[in-house]
Amino acid sequence: MIRSLRGRLFISLTAVVLLTGLVGGVFAHRWAFDEAIETQDSVLIQIAGLVQNGGLTGARDLHGVDEDSEVWLIELGRAPQGAPEERLLWRLQDGMRDATRKGKPIRVVLRTRSDGSRFAVAQSTGVRDEIAGDMAFRTVLPIAALIPCLMLVIAFVIARSLGPMVRLADELDARRADDMTALPLRDLPSELNPFVSSINGLLRRMHDMMEQQRRFIADAAHELRTPLTALSLQAENLDQVELPPTARERLAVLRQGMLRSKHLLEQLLALARHDAAPLDRTQWEIVELDGVARGVIADLLQQAIGRDVDLGFERAEPTPVRGEPAMLAAMIRNLIDNALRFTSVGGRIDVVIYQDGATAVLQIEDTGPGVAPEEIGRIFEPFFRGQRPEGDGVGLGLSIVKRIVDRLGGSIEAVNVTEPRRTGLRVLVKLPAAAV
Ligand SMILES: Nc1ncnc2c1ncn2[C@@H]1O[C@H](COP(=O)(O)OP(=O)(O)OP(=O)(O)O)[C@@H](O)[C@H]1O
Ligand SMILES: [Mg+2]
Incomplete structure (x- = not known):
């Protein structure tokens, strides 16, 4: 049982085409063959008519287009005479008959002239069948040639007709898990x-x-x-x-x-x-990302100084993005909060904010221990805290950050710093910059 609709359609339509072609071909072949035999019979009758009216005389061979198709005019005389085959011919009645000549079957028209002399107009049955077979074959040939073309057309039409379905599936596959917007009905069959x-x-x-x-x-x-x-x-x-x-x-x-x-x-x-569906971004106000970060750093500075951590900007350029200030502040606060929590006394936290074309870039890098490679893929999961259950973290910070980034239409990645004699985590957030 074929499960694919495309395969099922193709196979059944191809079967119908093949069957139709076969039945049509067999009938066309038979009709063309019979028609060719009939045409050849009437040629023999016409020649016999000519001979009877004196248009042609004397035993002779009449050559056709090719040598094999010759027609013989055989004079039989007034009484059976000559070779045994001609005697046998003489005994046949006037009209269209089957006989043999030189041991081979022939088709023959026998006639008697008014003076009582008889003649026969004959043609080899084998040659006649060959000619008729050729003609019948040529009738069937176009049908046979059309079948592969038809199969191609069927495959093309099926692919085109099922195209919208495939596109629909692709669209669903490409969706974000939380994208619940309705599928468009237009352009669909x-x-x-x-x-x-x-x-x-x-x-x-x-x-x-x-x-x-x-x-x-x-x-x-x-x-x-x-x-x-x-x-x-x-x-x-x-x-x-x-x-x-x-x-x-x-x-x-x-x-x-x-x-x-x-x-x-x-x-x-x-x-x-922040778990709500993505909003219409054009309705958000334009917020300076560097300004928000400055506010968050000012809030956390006391905490950083208390732990002797050097928290500050490495690069801060005006970077406008669309969003709610509270949302952006929550994102930056959670990231810097992590960096502060995991950076040991005397470490540093560098914040980088700049605009790169249509992208606003925020990077926060600390000198903490980084994340174990087998855990780094899971740190954005809710309640994931890795091997460090101690401390006051509950494992939701990065989930919140991820959702905010998603809502803003951006991306986030966390990588371990891989420089000699240094560890740390580098978190890179990319947001669509607000066009200004
Ligand atoms: N800067 C970092 N350095 C090392 N590990 C980190 C860093 N940031 C996050 N992690 C790891 O990722 C886990 C998840 O971080 P997340 O911010 O989601 O939770 P949390 O900080 O434990 O709790 P919360 O932020 O909700 O108070 C952390 O528990 C920690 O194991
Ligand atoms: Mg956290």
């Missing part, structure tokens, strides 16, 4: 419309479901924030109270856990906020 409408319905339902899930995460994070804030407040109050040292120790652990939970909720909220 009407037979595909119900199919495309169903896919569009499915896309819509999936979009709604993802939206619902996103809202659920956002709502849950939001709802959890209130009790957590209340708990933090209580812990804060407890801090003011006179406590034995062990209780104070426990309290510190408790506050640490709360801080971490708060951070997790913030990251979850941010993830849900």
Whole structure:
């Protein structure tokens, strides 16, 4: 059973063409053959007519176009005479007959003149059949030649007709996983419309479901924030109270856990906020990427100085992009936050921002340990923290960054620095620059 529609169509149509060609060819051959024999019979009759009217006399051979096709005029006289074959001929009645001459079958027309003398006009049956066969073959030849042409045409028409389907599949394959926009119905054959409408319905339902899930995460994070804030407040109050040292120790652990939970909720909220489908980019305002980065660095500078990390620009040029300032700030903050967290005391973090044609480039490079090669492909997955479960990271930062970059229509990659006597991670973000 052939599963491909194209293969099935091609094979069945080819079978129909071959069958039609075969049946048509056989009939055409038979008819052409019979017709040729009949034509040759009437030539013999016409010659006999000529001879009878005295137009041709005396036994002779009449040559045709080629030597084999000769017609013999045989004088038989008034009574059986001569060779046994001619005697036998004499005994045949007037009209069209089959006989033999020199041991070979012939077709013969016998006639009797008014003076009683008889003659025969004859032709070799073998030669006649050969001529008729030739003519019949030439009738069939065009049909045989047309079949491969028809098969080519069929293949072409099938490929063309199924083209929109193949294009549709390519379009679906090339889509980003979160692209839920409806497939266009125009330029498609009407037979595909119900199919495309169903896919569009499915896309819509999936979009709604993802939206619902996103809202659920956002709502849950939001709802959890209130009790957590209340708990933090209580812990804060407890801090003011006179406590034995062990209780104070426990309290510190408790506050640490709360801080971490708060951070997790913030990251979850941010993830849900930036998880929405890509928006119409033209509606966003133009934001200077270097300006946003400057603000983020100013915020984190104190933290960097505290850890003796040299955080600063290596290159900062005016680079306008389209987006929301908060979104761009969240992206840069998460990247620099990682660099700060993983760079050891005395290290450095270099930020590079410039515009390269239609691309805005942001690069953040640190002197930390980098990421293990087997993990580098997974660091953009939510909750992935690699081999370092310690610290206050929850593994959502790079997922948030990735979603923001996706929404902005850009790309992001992280590579380990491979210079001698140096380690570190280099994150390269490319965004479409706003045309100015
Ligand atoms: N600059 C870096 N140097 C070394 N490893 C890094 C760097 N940035 C990210 N990673 C690795 O990638 C993992 C994922 O980073 P991500 O920012 O998503 O999570 P996180 O920093 O652990 O948590 P969060 O950002 O949500 O607080 C990190 O846990 C770390 O293992
Ligand atoms: Mg992080």
